[in-house]
Amino acid sequence: MIYFIGAGPGDPELLTVKGVRLLKEADLVIYAGSLVNPELLKYTSADCEIYNSAAMDLSEMVQIMVEGERSGKKVVRLHTGDPAIYGAIQEQMWKLEQVGIEYQVVPGVSSFSGATAALKRELTIPGKVQTVILTRLEGRTPVAERENLASLASHQSSLVIFLSVGLIEQVVRELSTAYPLNTPVAVVYKATWPEEQIIRGTLENICQLVTEAEIRRTALILVGDFLRSERTEESMLYASHFTHGFKQGCSDQVTD
Ligand code: SAH
Helix, strand or coil: CEEEEECECCCHHHCCHHHHHHHHHCCEEEECCCCCCHHHHHHCCCCCEEEEHHHCCHHHHHHHHHHHHHCCCCEEEEECECCCCCCCCHHHHHHHHHCCCCEEEECCCCHHHHHHHHHCCCCCECCCECCEEEEECCCCCCCCHHHCHHHHHCCCCEEEEECCHHHHHHHHHHHCCCCCCCCEEEEEECCCCCCCEEEEEECCCHHHHHHHCCCCCCEEEEECHHHCCCCCCCCHHHCCCCCCHHHHCCCCCCCC
């Protein structure tokens, strides 16, 4: 069995309990050295084989996993954040299916959750915004024209942009066609790591602030009114006039 494990955003305590157990039991670990905090490897046993996938291509990675599994080892593939978001795990899973090897996926805390925790903000604000868009600009990986930032911005939802801080000028240019220039923007660098940095600004000044802070990678760009500090409507869930199934003690499903 091969386990794809979400390593979380950086803080070694943000790995799931299941992830820690599997790392302790692992005979072989491949981790994405460019983003996974090497501190997490402290959970592995002294005789665990450890490989950094940073310089490997897909077939090398899969070969190590397959050979390990076939020789009876417990294999862990450690991916940053949650592996289902820009994790490039789909192609690895397909390759394993082709050769008939079983695998499981253990979710992780995505960096966007790490960033919103650092910002102490809720992405969904009653009466204001109830939709979150996770996206990126095109880089080496193409992004379809229908997903361009300007059209996503037209929804005025809470926006989290991965893999794009190096192209912040382009991000701002595209967003400015849909959002007012005073829309709040936060850039969170290395959320939950000791070197975490938070830059707060607006569409108007964020480029300059990010350039001054020399942030070029490993950061998220968060955009939208959810970042504003003024108080807004309270959630219906805890409103005193709003009784739902559990509060009344009956077995009706809670819908909100
Ligand atoms: N699967 C990961 C994302 C991998 S893509 C997840 O769920 O978080 C890599 C991108 O994620 C980086 O370019 C950056 O935009 C973001 N990222 C990963 N870790 C981060 C962190 N600790 N703080 C801020 N952004 C991070």
